[in-house]
Amino acid sequence: MDSHLSATASSRLDLLDPAEVARLGGLELTTEGIVEGFLTGLHRSPRRGFFIEFAEHRMYQPGDEPRYLDWRLLGRSDRLYVKQFEEETNLRAMLVLDTSLSMDWSGAPDRRLTKLGYSRCLLAALALVLLRQRDATGLITFDESVRRIIPPRARLTQWRLLLRELADASPGRGTAAEPALRRVVEQLRRRGLVVFVSDLLFDPPLALTALKFLCHRGHQVLVIHLMDPEEVELRGPSEARYEDPESRQSVVLRPADWAEAYARTVRGVVTEWRMACRRSGIAYERITTDTPFGLALRQALVRSTRIT
C-alpha cells in the first residue's frame, strides 16, 4: 500500500505538502489539481461507496475504512477491495469557516501555510467535490461576528463564487462561533451537511451548544479542528513571552521546561473536544496544517459519513 502511495505522489497534488501546493498557483488551479488527484485516487466520487446501494468494488486506498473491506473477496482472491455504494439523493452542505486572527498564523511561515490559508484550500477543494456531485454548497465566514453568508447552491458558478469569497476572507479580531452556527439553521431548511473549520481557540460551551443544536436538527456535523504543528508541540527560544494575538493574554516561560506539560494539555483539550463531539453525534477530526490536502479531504469525508 505504501509503495502504491509513493508511486502516485509525484503526480497528485492532493498528496503533496500543502505549502508546496499553494506555491504552484492560484487557489482555483491548485484546488482543481487537488480534487483531480483526490478523485483519481477514489476512481469516481468519495460519496460513492458511503451511501445506501452497492455499486462496485475498487482497490483499497490508504485511509479507507476497514469496515468497507470485502472480506469474502479477500478470502477468495487474497486482494484488498472495498465495497462502494451509490448515493440516492443530492446533499445540501454548509461550510463554516473561522476567519479570526488566530487562524491567520503559522508556526513556520516560510514552510507552512497559515491555518486560514490551509482552510481556504481545504474548503475550496471540498466545495468542488461536492458541487461536482451536484450537491448544493454554501459558505459562512465569521470572526467576532458573522462576516459573509453564501447560501447553498448546486450551480456550476457557485464554486467560483465560493472561491472568491474564500480568497477575500480577511482575518478579523476575535472569534464568535455560536452566532455563525445559528445562522446555518437559516440556510439549511432540510437535513444536510455542516463542515465547521476552526482552530477552536475559544470557550467551547456556546459553540458546542450550537453544534449540538445543528445535530438535533438532523444535520451531519463535522468539526475540523485545525492546528499548526507548532501548536501541538511547543518549541521556541530559551525563554519567551507568548502572546495571544486576539486577547493579548501573555505568558512568560521557557518552552523547553514546559513542552511536555503543554503537550499533555493539548492532548487533553483535543480529547475533551473529541469526547464532547462523540457524545453529541458530531464528527470530529483534528488536522494539522502540514497534512496533505488529499488525506485531509479523505479524513473529513470519511469521518462525515461514518456518523450516518
Next chain:
Amino acid sequence: MIGFTAPWALLGLAAAAIPLLLHLFARREPPTVVFPATRYLAETARVHHRRLTFQHWLLLLIRTLIIALIAVAAAGPTLPSAAVGAHAPAAMVLVLDNSLSSGATVDGNPLLESLRRGARAILAAAGAEDALWLITADGTPRKGTAVELEAIVGRIGPEPRRLDLGAAIESARQATAGRGSGGTTVVLSDLQASAVSAVPVGPGALVVVRPEAEPVANLGIAGLAPGRQPWGPEGGRVTVTISGAGARNAAIGVRVGERPPRQHLVSAGVVVSLPSGSIPPGWWPVHAELEPDELRMDDLRVGAVRVAPPTRATWRSDERFLGVAAEVLLQNGRLVRGTDLTIGSLGSGPSIVQPPADPAGLGALNRALAARGAEWRYTDLVPGSSATDSNPILGRHRILRRYGLDAPGRGSAITREILVTADGAPWLVRDRDLLLLGSRLEPDWTELPLSAQFVPFVDFLANRAARGEVVQLEAAPGELVVLPPATTTLVRDGLSRPIGGGEGFRPSELGLAYLLSGPDTIGVLAVNPDPRESEMERVGDRTIRQLWPGARVVGLRDAGTAAFAAGGRADLRGTVLLVVALLALADAALAGRLPGMQPRKSGPAS
C-alpha cells in the same frame, strides 16, 4: 574535626554562588512570540507551576552543591580517623629527643637506638606527599624528605644538651602552622620528667612515643663550685653536688690542677665539699668525676679556679670610709699591706684613683695620669646629681658629685674599659693598671660608702678589677651566655679563637674555655651538662595527657602505625567526589525529567 590540606582552595566556594547569581541577575525581558494557543500555555502553567518551580529550585541547589563540593574536594578535606590504611597527605614533625639522657644504656642497648628505630618506622610509613620535619636536641626544625630525614636520624648521636619537649612541640606547631587543621607532632623521647613542660591546647595531633624499658638508676654530678675566688695559695674547697636516683653509692674524685684527686663516696642528693690543698697561683682546672654508670656523659664535670695571694696594697688609714673598708678587708685576709696597689690615690704602680677633693688639683692629677701614659682624663665637674647604672659590678647608687671621664682619641675601644657608668657616662674606668673613679668614695660625693655594698665593692676593686676582671661563667651546651665586654679571645684545649666581648655565645661542646682580654686571662667558661639531664625519672602517661592535652601515648612498637593513624586524617577527597558524581547523576536525572534538558528542535516564528 574536619581539616584541609590546601585550605586556600576553599576560596573556590565563592564559585558556588554562580548558579544563584545567574538566576538572580542574568534575567532579562524575553522576546515576545505571537502564539494563538497561549490559552493552552496559561492553563499548563496554572496546573504545573508549583511542581516545576520546586524542580527548578532543587536543580539550583544540586548545582550549587556540586560546585561547592568540587571546591571542598580541591581543598583536600580530611577527617580524624583512628585507623586509616592510606593516610591523607600530612604534615608531620618528628621530635627525636637525642638529649644527653638519651645516651643512657638500657639492657645493654643505647636508649637513643630504640628511639631511632621508632623514627625510622614512622619515616618508612610516610608518603611522597607528606611534609616532614625533624627536631633534635638543638631544637631546630629541619625539613626534608623521608629519605633525607632518615639519613639524619642515622647520623645523630646523644648530644650533651637538654631538650625542653614543650618548647620542641611549640616549634613543631609553628613549623606546620598554616597547614589546614595543623600537622601531627610525634615525640620520641625518654620522657624525663624534667624535660616535659606544659603545652597549651594547639592545632594538630600529638603522638608521644615512649620507650618500653624502665628508666635506669643514674648518678650524675649536678654542680661543681670552687667557692670564693681567687683562692689563696693555701687552696680552697670544691663543693660537688650529686644528682640522680637510687640508693647506689659511687666514688667521686675531684682533682684541682695537677694535684692528686681527692676521693669520696657519694650517693644521689649528696653535697660534698673537698679541700684542694695548697696550690700555686694561677688558673687551674678542676675536674670532678664519678665512677661510670649507665649514663656516662654526666659523670664528669669541669670548672676552674684562680689562685692568687691577697693583694698587697697601701692606703691612707685616715681615709674615713675607703680606709675603713680596706682595714676590714685586711682583717678578713682579703688584703695585706704592701706596695702592689695604691688605694685612693695615684701611686707609682697599680692604683685605685679618686678625683681630688679640691678642683684645683684636677689639672695636676691629669698631668700625672698623662705622665703615666694613661689615656683617660678627668674633665669638668658634672652639675647635678645622678646615679650609677646598675650592672653586675655595682647596683644603683646615688651620685651627688662627679667628674667627667674622657679618653680622647680612643674611639669605640673605650667601651671595653668602662666598668661602671652614671647616667650613661663613664664613672669607673680601667686604664691599664689604673682604676679611675668619677667620684670620691665619700658621702659628700656618693651614697655608696653608706651602703652595705661598699666593702664588697672595694674588695672587687682591689682583688678583681685592679688585677683584671675574673669571670666565672658556667653554661650547658647550646645555652646562651654573654661574654664579658673586655673579652677578645677564647682559648679551649690550647686553641685560641677571636671573639667579641659583650656578645652572646652558645658553646656546643663540654669542657673549659678561658676568656682572655688581650694577653690577660679574665675568666673562664665552664661548659657542663644541664644537671636536669641526670634526673632519669620518667613522667607518667596521665601526666603527659594533663600537660599536653589531646596527646596520644603509644609504645615504640606502635610508632610506625600510630603516627599517621593518630595523625588521624582520612582523605575525604574520594568520598566528596563520589558525592559530586551522585549529585551529577541526580542533576542529570532531574534535568532529564525537565523538558529543558531534552534536545531542542527549531523554534517557532513569532
